[in-house]
């Protein structure tokens with residue numbers, strides 16, 4: 001069996017685990033990062049996209065609000081290229097308690113969240129589709145973040161410092177020698193090959209799965225309540241500012257404009273299974289109704305896709321099984337030496353994507369102590385690869401690049417403006433034949449046609465570049481279509497239904513995907 005040896009093994013390649021591995025690398029430790037799937041394929045790739053200003057928690061959870069604004073300011077500096085500075089509004093709609101607005105303003109003052117009340121008429125000039133009956137509006141420094149760009153920038157930084165990043169390597173056993181965790185065994189998804197990773201310290205950053213991984217180390221009682229939420233992407237930006245309802249946090253009260261779409265969310269319900277991504281029609285309906293309160297006509301707009309994610313909510317003494325919205329959003333760092341008498345093992349869970357850097361800092365400060373040579377954290381100032389210029393991403397960047405090279409760029413994905421050269425580079429960089437991995441990297445197939453026009457072109461390019469057999473290329477195409485279909489079918493109405501029919505004709509009528517050599521499950525793809 002293959003074996004690796006390292007200072008720090010990080011289990012979980014979401015924002016938290018990747019952040020921990022980045023922090024470890026910057027402190028000069030050797031690190032191995034593993035995930036059972038692609039990076040950020042867990043909750044981090046299924047979140048709402050918001051870098052919180054802290055406003056959402058200003059009344060209910062002042063500690064969380066302070067952490068958010070603190071991290072918001074840092075992330076804007078170190079991850080500038082992954083962030084779009086869209087700003088945020090908190091608006092009082094006719095459905096919201098008008099008295100909350102003053103509490104909100106005071107809460108922001110108390111927690112250092114930058115907040116300015118503006119005239120609703122000004123807000124409507126900036127966001128003409130907003131409900132004209134809003135009575136008060138507060139401007140806050142919300143932003144959006146492209147999480148896939150972020151984790152892969154972190155991964156590049158880790159690799160550049162000698163660290164190893166192993167997506168699609170699931171931990172199947174955690175090794176213990178007496179009272180000490182000494183590493184873990186991982187299994188590669190494609191080959192089934194197992195690798196023993198020996199580590200001086202093992203960090204469990206597996207989010208909603210942290211309890212299961214802790215059990216592998218023989219540690220009971222790490223209870224993480226998975227809080228499930230749905231989100232719906234609309235086919236374009238109905239607003240260009242993050243719009244939050246000015247009320248106690250509840251379902252469907254935020255619209256985040258991100259990249260070419262805007263996303264409404266979310267719900268928060270307890271689930272027993274963090275891998276259950278069922279979407280109920282009633283949830284979709286309720287979410288669209290909530291959208292109407294912020295943007296009248298929301299239901300007539302084109303809903304493109306729905307998905308779910310699970311919050312890793314660490315259970316505290318007050319929490320019940322069903323009221324996940326009331327469980328703290330603060331993170332939990334469990335030092336199992338102190339808690340359970342088990343050396344060499346630390347769990348980090350809970351928190352928010354906005355606070356992943358802070359979670360990583362706290363974790364590595366504890367790990368560094370265990371390693372006996374406390375080294376300082378530098379993640380507050382060290383920019384991520386690609387963010388050295390400290391310039392924010394802005395919508396229109398891709399269009400600008402395209403227009404600068406109109407003659408020589410062949411577009412593969414028109415919706416997200418992915419040129420052929422970029423696609424070929426990504427396939428080679430990632431050394432993957434999984435078009436869904438490429439999607440996360442480039443947003444290939446994430447626009448209104450959901451891959452209807454670009455994915456067979458991309459499959460042909462993948463086939464030519466990677467020397468795949470026709471069956472392997474077909475399998476990659478089918479895997480992509482199956483994944484896309486999961487998020488499309490629960491929300492089919494209006495224009496998106498028409499689009500799905502067109503895609504169906506392309507894939508069944510023209511390409512006959514049902515009868516491709518690798519197509520035993522093709523029927524479930526688009527019909």
Ligand SMILES: Cc1cc2nc3c(=O)[nH]c(=O)nc-3n(C[C@H](O)[C@H](O)[C@H](O)COP(=O)(O)OP(=O)(O)OC[C@H]3O[C@@H](n4cnc5c(N)ncnc54)[C@H](O)[C@@H]3O)c2cc1C
Pocket residue numbers: 011012013014015016017034035036037038039040041042043044045046047048049050051052169170171172205206207208209213227228229230231265266267308309310311312349350351352353354355
């Ligand atoms: C609906 C919803 C909306 C949200 N919106 C926001 C928002 O707008 N802003 C914000 O700041 N926060 C938001 N959050 C919270 C935020 O998304 C999470 O707190 C954050 O993404 C958690 O990151 P993580 O790395 O800890 O967990 P994850 O991203 O879940 O990472 C854990 C990883 O562990 C891996 N793993 C599990 N088991 C194993 C194993 N045996 N071996 C190897 N790997 C394993 C998983 O594959 C996964 O990739 C939202 C959450 C939800 C559910």
